[in-house]
Amino acid sequence: MDKGQRRKERIDRGIKVRTEGIYALSSLRELSYLSVPRLVLIIGLLALPLVMPSIYWQRVITITCIYALLALSFDFLAHFVGLVCLGGAFFVGTGGYLAAIANTTFGLPPWMTVPLAAVVGGSLCTVLLLPCLPLRGVYFAIVSLMYPLLLARVIEALDILGGTDGIMGIDSFANRWAEQYFLIGALLLLMFGVRRLVNTDLGLVLRGIKDNDQAIRASGMSVTFYKSIAVFIASVIGCLSGASLVHIYMWSGISQFALDFSILPIAATVIGGGGTLVGPVLGCLLLVPISELLRDFGTLRIVFYALIMVAFIIFRSEGIMVYGQRKYHQFERWTEV
């Protein structure tokens, strides 16, 4: 066949029925078609700490999980609610400082401070972000970017909460295994939990807000109310990762408001594939270790990093996961035009 007379045709695999997410399974082979990718992810993540060569790399895994949680929260807000959130640093800082205070001032152990900081911090972030929720457009992104800058300066200028020294003497997790498996467990639970959430009826309303909020209003639902629920969920995830971070570093300081926590999750989402929830996690699993490997290059690190990013955006702008899912679910064949 001449190239001009043929084109590639994409066909869904047979077990897909009618609509997204409904499959007809009649054999073990078809069952494994759906379950194997999920099992690979779950078992792979659970095995990670065991296969890491050193304590240093085990620590990298925990930091990766923290970024992955932030990326998950970013992807949820950006692709399922339509809010571009640059507030990763805001969530990490709020959760971190709350956990630090709960631990040092009130003497609560980590297994209590982390959930407490997640819920209280999540509520606090939601209330602070509430004023820009009725608005559409870039306002939410800008405000969520400004808060961490503002809070860091406030702590620095007023010398409260330890000022520039930060809060020291925070308890660590019981041991490094508890630390790693707590974060991996939380990541898996939240990842599958959020994915389940976006397919419930409440999740559909949130996705409806992204598609068009006017129709939500015309259906008798308050857009602000549902947006605030979504922001609460996302900020709980963010604060949880921040609270875990201070227990890992045993220190809470204004570097928790650093913009890395806002930017890296976005980069991971771009690489991993937005709107898949798993993609951003995979993105973090690539980016954070790569960033560690490149440490040897000193300041050149950021150059390599930028090149990797640019290459991805040019050659695979849809992201690893979106590309992978498409290849997995569809055949391609040449047909005559």
Added chain:
Amino acid sequence: MSGKPILRVQEVSKAFGGIIALNKVSFDVHEGEILGIIGPNGSGKTTIVNCITGFIKKSSGSVEFRGKDITNKPPHKIADMGITRTFQIMRPYYSLPAYKNLVIPLFSPRAKRTGGWRGGGRLGDRNTVGIDILEEIGFERDSYVPYKTASTLPTGYLKRLEVARCLALRPEVIICDEIFSGLSMSEIASMVPLIERLQLDGITLIMIEHRLRELFRVSNRVMVLNFGEKLIEGNPQEVMADPKVREAYFGSQTVEEVMTHA
């Protein structure tokens, strides 16, 4: 039509900067009727819909629904009371399948209260209720259509989906903003019985249209807007015969000429 009006619009005005889009428009809508609103482009038809449903703030005037003042209520509160609308530029949830488009309104407080379209109080599985509504509105139940992503549906189905989204709330009033525009003659012909059936089900309709022939066929009363002011209100025959309407709306042509070319 007798008794108290279900919807009473009193002297509603709206100015966008210096442009007066609506100038003291007043009208009543009675329970169970179909009121048509016509007018040339830019005469304020969509603006009046936005004013009633709270999507834009009125400069002055008031709107009452069943004797209750709804002038300054936000859109979701007004929809919650039972006044729903379709959008002239269709606004489905493009990334979702058609039936999932209805799960969203069925999740609303009003649908939970009223049981959704013919739900009889308790709402069952929202997916099934959604497909029921779609069937009612002309989606072939056993075909692929209700499961197709909204972005792939043709205009005719999208217009129906707009009405279906209103029906999911079990509305008392539906305001249809140009649901016939952009449809082929045969599609319109199949929409007309649908509109008549909604009226038989006791729903009050306000229809904004450019397609005069179909509108005059279904509506009980017609109101004409021109440059933001109400020209005339009356039954379709009266409106057609009125010289002011001919002057403003149809230009030099007679109504019959326009209707045959519409």
